Amino acid sequence: MTATAVLAPTASADTSTAELRAKLRSSRKALRAKRARLKLVRADLAAARQLFALYAETPLEGVIDAVVGDELSLTDAALTDVAPLTPIDGVADDSATDETAVADATDDPAVSDATADATVADATVADATVAALVDVTGTEADALPEVLVPTADDIAALERRVNRLKASARGWRQRVEDLARRVRRRERIAAWNRRGEWRPLIKLAARRYDVDAGALYRMMIYESSGRRFAGTTYKGLFQYLPSTWEASWNPWRGASIYNGWAQIRATAYAIKRGYGPQMWPSTYPRAF
Numbered sequence: 681m682t683a684t685a686v687l688a689p690t691a692s693a694d695t696s697t698a699e700l701r702a703k704l705r706s707s708r709k710a711l712r713a714k715r716a717r718l719k720l721v722r723a724d725l726a727a728a729r730q731l732f733a734l735y736a737e738t739p740l741e742g743v744i745d746a747v748v749g750d751e752l753s754l755t756d757a758a759l760t761d762v763a764p765l766t767p768i769d770g771v772a773d774d775s776a777t778d779e780t781a782v783a784d785a786t787d788d789p790a791v792s793d794a795t796a797d798a799t800v801a802d803a804t805v806a807d808a809t810v811a812a813l814v815d816v817t818g819t820e821a822d823a824l825p826e827v828l829v830p831t832a833d834d835i836a837a838l839e840r841r842v843n844r845l846k847a848s849a850r851g852w853r854q855r856v857e858d859l860a861r862r863v864r865r866r867e868r869i870a871a872w873n874r875r876g877e878w879r880p881l882i883k884l885a886a887r888r889y890d891v892d893a894g895a896l897y898r899m900m901i902y903e904s905s906g907r908r909f910a911g912t913t914y915k916g917l918f919q920y921l922p923s924t925w926e927a928s929w930n931p932w933r934g935a936s937i938y939n940g941w942a943q944i945r946a947t948a949y950a951i952k953r954g955y956g957p958q959m960w961p962s963t964y965p966r967a968f
Contacts, residue, residue, distance in 0.1 A: 903960070904919060917944065
C-alpha cells in the first residue's frame with residue numbers, strides 16, 4: 681500500500697442501520713393507520729349499500745302492509761286452527777245439553793258481560809296495533825329521526841375511496857417489506873463483520889462495484905492474511921495508511937480503519953475507479 685492519498689470522486693455512503701430501523705418503524709406506523717382508515721371506509725360502504733338496498737327496493741309503505749297482513753293472517757289462523765274436543769269414553773259430553781240449558785247459560789248476565797268484555801278488548805288491541813303501524817307514515821312520523829338514504833353516486837364515491845386506500849396501503853406494505861429486507865441484510869452483514877467472515881462480504885462488495893471477488897480476496901490475503909488488526913504503519917485488511925484512509929476519496933473514512941466491512945467496500949470502490957495498481961503496487965498485479 682502506498683502512502684500517497686488518491687483523490688477520486690466521492691461516493692455516497694450507505695444509510696446507517698439505525699436510520700433504516702427508524703424508517704421501518706415510521707413506515708409500519710403509517711401502514712397501520714392506512715389499514716385502519718381503510719377498515720372504516722369499508723364499513724361505511726357496506727352500511728351505505730345496505731341502506732340503499734333497503735330503501736330503494738322496499739318502500740316503507742310496503743313494509744307496513746306486510747306487517748299488517750302478517751298480523752291479520754296470524755289472527756285468522758288462530759281462529760280457524762282450533763280443533764274440536766274429542767269425547768272420552770264413559771264420560772258424558774257436557775256440550776250435549778238441552779236447548780233450555782244452553783239458553784239459560786247464554787242468558788246469564790255474567791257470561792254475557794265477560795264475552796262482551798273480551799270482544800271489546802280484542803278490538804281495542806287490534807285497533808292500537810294498526811294505529812301504531814299507520815302512525816309511522818302519518819303525522820307522528822315527523823318525530824322519528826330522518827334516515828339519510830345514500831344515492832348511487834354516494835356509493836360510487838365510497839368505492840373510489842376504498843380503491844384509493846387499498847392502493848396506498850399496498851404501497852406502504854411494499855415499502856415496509858423493502859425496509860425490513862434491508863434491515864435483515866444489514867444485520868447479517870454486521871454479524872459477518874463481527875465474526876470476521878470476509879468471503880460473503882467480499883462477494884457483496886465485488887458484485888456492487890463489478891470487480892473480481894476471487895482477486896479481491898487474494899489481495900486481502902497478500903496484504904494482511906485476513907487479520908483486521910494487522911500492521912503498525914499500515915493498518916487493517918488492506919493495509920491503509922491512516923492519512924490515506926481519512927482522505928476525501930474514501931466514502932467510509934468516518935468508520936474505523938479496523939472495520940473490515942468498511943475496508944472491503946473502500947478497496948472494491950478504489951479498484952473500480954482504476955486506482956488498484958497505484959494504491960497496491962506489489963499485491964494488486966499478483967491478485968488481479
